Amino acid sequence: MMETRWKRLGFERGWSQRDVLRRLAAAAxxxxxxxxxxxxxxxxxxxxxxxxxxxxxxxxxxLTEVFDLPPDDGPMPVAAPKPGTVTAEMASLRAEVARLAELVSRLTTPVAATR
Incomplete structure (x- = not known):
């Protein structure tokens, strides 16, 4: 069996396939x-x-996002959905919800006590 870049990168980080899958889902x-x-x-x-x-x-x-590779290190990601379509609107709403969820998580994370 041939070792590929993706297998090597996961191994180097100590990630299981499940770890990579979770990170792929989060990036998506x-x-x-x-x-x-x-x-x-x-x-x-x-x-x-x-x-x-x-x-x-x-x-x-x-994968380039998950493994923190330079964006010009291979094929470019597919283009965003065509503006004005329902798909584009849903993608925009999902991105906004993710952004707001991140803000809420920051607000609810306890701040380390300062001396």
Missing amino acids: RRQGVDLPAEESVKKQLSRWENGHSRPTSFYYGL
């Missing part, structure tokens, strides 16, 4: 996108890790 949510069922993405990740296929540009974009 930040872009306002829901991934398919976890089992489906897990099969794809396994194929990428074992060199049986390559990620699409969308997943490549997510």
